[in-house]
Amino acid sequence: MDKKFIPAQAEGKIYEYWEKNKLFEAKIDPAKKPFTVILPPPNANGNLHMGHAMFVYEDIMIRYHKMKGEETFWLLGLDHAGIETQYVFEKQLQKQGKSRYDFDRETLFKMIWEFVMANKGNIKSQLRRMGFALDWSKEKFTMDEDIVAIVHRTFKKMFDDKLLYRAERLVNYCTKDGTSFSDLEVESKDVDGILYYINFPLEEGGTIPIATTRPETMLGDVAVMVNPKDKRYKHLIGKNVRLPITDRVVPIIADEYVDKKFGTGAVKVTPAHDFNDFEIAKKHKLAYPPVIGFDGRMQNTGVVDGMRVKAAREEVNKRLRELGLLVKETPHKMVVKVCYRCGTTLEPLPLEQWYIKIRPLADKANQMVAEGQIKIYPKRFQKILKRMLDDFIDWNISRQNVWGIRIPAFYCTSKKEWFVTDGAKPDKCMICDGTDFVQDTDTLDTWFSSGQWPFATLQTLGKDYYDYFYPTSVMETGHDILRAWISRMIMLGSYVTDKVQFENVFLHGMVRDGKGQKMSKSKGNVINPIEKIDLYGADALRAALIFGTKEGGDVVLTEDKLIGMRNFANKIWNVGRFIYMCEHKELLPAEQAVEKKDVGSILKELVKETAALDKKGIKNMEAYHFSRTLDDTHQFLWHRLADYYIEELKDELRNGNIEVLEKLKSSYFSCLKLLHPFMPFVTEAVWKVFHGEDSSLLKTRV
């Protein structure tokens, strides 16, 4: 055996052995209990990041259950990642001086498809570097034809069940990405804005002062609103205001919504570009003429048409100043909604979209969790999930992307009605038998399809697979997508399959740097997992992500920790090396027994302590307290087995005491089994030294 464990030399060969011998491949075996995990599909054309590295929890579970003798299935899937991918692709186009608008829909789709297919090998090789026991023989892609067919079928079922409806509402629209988002996909950002105080002339003479952060939207105002109890303005309710610049006449209305203390106590109402104003307009039956287009430019104003919003604001302010109506500007801290993808400030715009009626689904989901049909680990997330499900509002699933699953809905232009198919384009209109119909150009929110991922993948593998492996055992993912993904899966799963999609949910924390900061590209503190594997080995990275953490809590990943875990991998190796050398009499006999030791009672203690470790280790694995098993075994192997027992019994070993050797070996093997799910490479390497090249810990039993 080599003096040191060298991951770079060992890992590739070991992984190849696992893969070649099909140790990761799932078979249907009615004699065994199935244990199924669906990998949260990584972006097909992306790179492995620390978030993906955290899927090591899934590998730990898979390997542990494999060693328990269960039929395990870790299903590999890749995600088309709608907006994400289109964004990356469009950036590439931009470099070539082109944009998505230079191509028709079909061409653009085809180009992105080829782009993704060409790049998906990368992420797969990186997943292998992590040592993940994924079943490579049954890879799925979220845009596979059979998956798309299932997603379409679900859409149709919801339409038929009247859970889908179209509505024109304000949506969060990114004028850069050219699509709307659901309420879950927006991020809030604090910005330093300006509150402008403007005097609006009254038709009867005089003015009413209003305060706004967006003067340009004045061009789309339909009213001015005050609180009905506000003595300052009470006498003006029902009177009219002549809007500056455009001279349009709008009424002064009253609503409790207005906070008397804020600004001037009088608000301009722009229903087409403000969520609250939109609600007010609905209530008071006012129109909502949009003055900002989907391209982010002004329209229908007769004043600043074609200008971008910012420029329009300056122009409007300039004119107001000239009129002497812009009387005050004060700094104002405010919150804007930005695109989670590109950071552009989102524009609330009226748009007709498909919505899912969420209450029936969310209520059912809540019930299933409350009944314990789905268990959440760590437990506290159950409360959080309940709250999320309670708060769900109807879900906008229309996206104006090309790269996605096209919505199988068609609009009959003569009857002005929608109909839905199972995906195929019909020969004639299903409403009037005519030919005047067009397909919705929108695609589905990726969460709508990924919300069906576990059952969809298993169904496409065949009924036998579905029957055997579904519902899946554990869904493991970061707690940051509890709302966006887990909750949607629970809702859609029960709706379509009438079962839970998974029996347990395990949520891991976020990876942070040494300063406790979340890793992000903009902060420049991202750690590339592959880089660290090259330096310290996959085992070290894996263990560093688990060691000394609490499940669901955040992980602080530092260079020191990685080094510490690399050292531990080496320690594992060297304990094996020492036992091996004793076994093969490669050590000289001890010179003399300095002191008489009670070998018998030390051995008794060793056996007892090992058994206790084993029992506790298994118990913690079952309770999803994975890191405790790693911590305990680390502590035992290093500071008890190596530092104490081996040191105490060293002379006996060198003098060829077979019983001592066997007991130490047995204790060591127990450690290897407990450690294998966490650090599969070094444990497997040393196992092979003792049991032959064709042996594997994956073939042993805990």
Next chain:
RNA sequence: GGAUCUGUAGCUCAGUUGGUUAGAGCGUUCGGUUCACAUCCGAAAGGUCACAGGUUCGAGUCCUGUCAGAUCCACCA
């Protein structure tokens, strides 16, 4: 404003249904070069477990309050 979580050694964190002298990794100090490992070994220093009450024979652990921080959600033009 609402919710959830956290506060333990210099740093990053464990600590299971309450139960002897509170632990790990890294760091610090001192000492070790013969064959398992210097990616190592031995020894040491270092904590009023945020604070104040309460329950209990017994509290880092349970309850209440205070303070500090983190995250998520909702937000006033």
